[in-house]
Amino acid sequence: MMDADLAERVRGGDRRALARALSVVENDAAGREALLRALAASVGRAHRVGVTGPPGAGKSTLVAALATAWRKAGRQVGVLAVDPSSPFTGGALLGDRIRMGMHAGDEGVFIRSLATRGAAGGISAAAEDAADVLDAAGFDLVLTETVGVGQAELEVAEVADTTVLVLAPGSGDEVQAMKAGLLEAADVVVVNQGDRPDAEATRRALENALALRDREAPPVLVTIATRGDGVEALRELLDERAAPAARAALAARRLGRARRRVRLEADRLRAEAFWSRHGTLLDRLAGEVAAGRTTAAGAAARLVQEAGR
Amino acid sequence: MMDADLAERVRGGDRRALARALSVVENDAAGREALLRALAASVGRAHRVGVTGPPGAGKSTLVAALATAWRKAGRQVGVLAVDPSSPFTGGALLGDRIRMGMHAGDEGVFIRSLATRGAAGGISAAAEDAADVLDAAGFDLVLTETVGVGQAELEVAEVADTTVLVLAPGSGDEVQAMKAGLLEAADVVVVNQGDRPDAEATRRALENALALRDREAPPVLVTIATRGDGVEALRELLDERAAPAARAALAARRLGRARRRVRLEADRLRAEAFWSRHGTLLDRLAGEVAAGRTTAAGAAARLVQEAGR
Numbered sequence: 298m299m300d301a302d303l304a305e306r307v308r309g310g311d312r313r314a315l316a317r318a319l320s321v322v323e324n325d326a327a328g329r330e331a332l333l334r335a336l337a338a339s340v341g342r343a344h345r346v347g348v349t350g351p352p353g354a355g356k357s358t359l360v361a362a363l364a365t366a367w368r369k370a371g372r373q374v375g376v377l378a379v380d381p382s383s384p385f386t387g388g389a390l391l392g393d394r395i396r397m398g399m400h401a402g403d404e405g406v407f408i409r410s411l412a413t414r415g416a417a418g419g420i421s422a423a424a425e426d427a428a429d430v431l432d433a434a435g436f437d438l439v440l441t442e443t444v445g446v447g448q449a450e451l452e453v454a455e456v457a458d459t460t461v462l463v464l465a466p467g468s469g470d471e472v473q474a475m476k477a478g479l480l481e482a483a484d485v486v487v488v489n490q491g492d493r494p495d496a497e498a499t500r501r502a503l504e505n506a507l508a509l510r511d512r513e514a515p516p517v518l519v520t521i522a523t524r525g526d527g528v529e530a531l532r533e534l535l536d537e538r539a540a541p542a543a544r545a546a547l548a549a550r551r552l553g554r555a556r557r558r559v560r561l562e563a564d565r566l567r568a569e570a571f572w573s574r575h576g577t578l579l580d581r582l583a584g585e586v587a588a589g590r591t592t593a594a595g596a597a598a599r600l601v602q603e604a605g606r
Numbered sequence: 607m608m609d610a611d612l613a614e615r616v617r618g619g620d621r622r623a624l625a626r627a628l629s630v631v632e633n634d635a636a637g638r639e640a641l642l643r644a645l646a647a648s649v650g651r652a653h654r655v656g657v658t659g660p661p662g663a664g665k666s667t668l669v670a671a672l673a674t675a676w677r678k679a680g681r682q683v684g685v686l687a688v689d690p691s692s693p694f695t696g697g698a699l700l701g702d703r704i705r706m707g708m709h710a711g712d713e714g715v716f717i718r719s720l721a722t723r724g725a726a727g728g729i730s731a732a733a734e735d736a737a738d739v740l741d742a743a744g745f746d747l748v749l750t751e752t753v754g755v756g757q758a759e760l761e762v763a764e765v766a767d768t769t770v771l772v773l774a775p776g777s778g779d780e781v782q783a784m785k786a787g788l789l790e791a792a793d794v795v796v797v798n799q800g801d802r803p804d805a806e807a808t809r810r811a812l813e814n815a816l817a818l819r820d821r822e823a824p825p826v827l828v829t830i831a832t833r834g835d836g837v838e839a840l841r842e843l844l845d846e847r848a849a850p851a852a853r854a855a856l857a858a859r860r861l862g863r864a865r866r867r868v869r870l871e872a873d874r875l876r877a878e879a880f881w882s883r884h885g886t887l888l889d890r891l892a893g894e895v896a897a898g899r900t901t902a903a904g905a906a907a908r909l910v911q912e913a914g915r
Contacts, residue, residue, distance in 0.1 A: 333901045341898050548896070555902065556892035562906035563888075564877050570910075571876065572869065579872075583865035587857070589649050592642045593864065597871035601879075 304335035343432035344539035347457030375431035467495035613644035653848035656766030684740035776804035
């Protein structure tokens with residue numbers, strides 16, 4: 298009842314209810330599922346944009362500038378700031394909030410920092426739950442900003458409709474991004490700090506690298522986020538990806554995302570049930586591995602076989 | 607056959623066979639298991655020390671200095687350099703190899719950079735496999751060096767017998783390490799760059815923070831790795847942890863490690879078998895999530911139930 302009520306107020310655009318709903322999905326394991334279920338039918342309208350890239354590329358400034366551009370166009374913008382390297386929010390994210398201060402008092406912009414839930418895959422699940430809530434609350438855009446170029450960023454990128462990779466010119470970050478597979482995952486690449494002399498060379502190098510991908514090469518844009526240069530062009534490009542003509546591609550991507558999420562959750566449920574029954578067997582076989590009588594893989598194969606009997 | 611042969615040569619101390627064996631466990635999914643099985647009975651003698659901490663703390667220099675100290679004591683040292691943020695080795699790791707150059711030509715020191723296998727948990731499994739090979743090859747110490755203070759570092763720390771956290775004075779890194787749970791996982795804490803004026807204040811701050819832990823507070827040592835100061839004391843402290851008197855604690859830790867590893871591998875096997883049978887069901891339920899008719903958790907619960915029938 299309480300959740301149906303809370304869900305109703307979230308859908309109605311109540312900002313205090315929204316803040317509370319985000320806390321529920323983040324911290325209240327029991328309440329999360331009921332709330333997400335109550336919101337499910339209202340999810341799927343927002344365009345989810347993941348903004349990723351190394352520290353220092355200017356992501357936060359770009360996100361703030363994009364939020365401004367979308368506000369001018371009359372759109373509502375939700376921002377999720379995620380630091381997968383830290384289980385708590387703080388540091389860089391506090392800075393983000395300060396930079397987003399220009400939007401203070403504007404009900405059309407909502408900013409939230411996200412903590413990780415610890416386990417691998419935890420941060421992308423948390424980001425997706427929070428994005429669902431913002432989506433159901435009527436935000437046209439949900440921007441998820443991550444810090445860094447590692448595995449966690451790739452996972453967060455996977456929960457976006459559109460992934461924007463932001464790089465600084467001449468930083469060598471493009472090499473690192475390429476190695477981490479982020480360039481492969483990017484739908485749009487932005488060279489920010491475009492007033493630096495090597496911006497154009499970096500753009501060309503990226504275009505050459507991107508031409509080698511299997512799928513269609515993403516556009517590479519140059520921006521100067523601090524002055525707003527190029528931000529309007531980026532906003533238009535992003536809006537095109539959510540336009541009716543692009544709906545089929547977006548729907549396919551969302552289906553793939555739902556598939557991953559159901560699979561992950563089913564794996565978790567099955568593991569929970571399995572290990573509550575076979576803990577003793579696990580102890581025995583782990584003992585054999587520790588004693589050097591078998592390998593972990595050998596013990597696992599035997600365990601699965603014996604448990605199946 | 608080939609693997610029994612290779613395993614025999616690895617156990618005999620053949621360095622070329624060792625390099626090849628490490629490539630097999632890293633890249634050859636089919637050969638890995640046979641080789642690890644052939645080596646299993648020889649695994650468990652090495653003291654595995656994980657060295658972790660933020661970039662710039664001087665981990666590589668400390669690892670090189672520790673290797674020197676152990677060589678002087680007549681021990682053989684294997685070093686695994688891991689960068690979980692990058693799926694390829696390079697950058698910092700190349701630097702590590704150069705700094706370790708002082709050990710070039712010494713058969714008692716073996717250095718290897720480790721690439722990640724992509725998936726979450728992949729890097730800790732890869733590090734553990736490689737440590738098993740070095741262990742079976744007769745190295746007395748296996749040092750695993752990681753870069754950064756995130757989730758991947760925690761996972762790598764978990765595969766060590768002893769985890770050393772290296773911090774620089776006054777960097778604020780101790781706060782970040784605390785947040786990431788690394789301080790909780792550390793068995794020994796080292797304040798490196800001890801010639802900096804704030805080294806002593808950092809040591810005291812760490813001791814205060816560590817006194818708040820549930821379990822026994824780990825010792826905090828101050829070193830100047832570039833000059834070798836404090837390195838001998840650190841080596842002695844680490845050797846004490848592998849001494850006969852400490853065997854029971856070490857054995858318990860190894861059993862826990864084997865348990866985690868068998869469980870992870872069994873989960874993987876079970877998921878593989880399950881999804882090869884229930885892909886169609888997954889597609890259907892993912893479609894319902896994408897359409898907003900249910901949540902991922904609701905769909906997963908139904909999937910597990912329907913599949914179980």
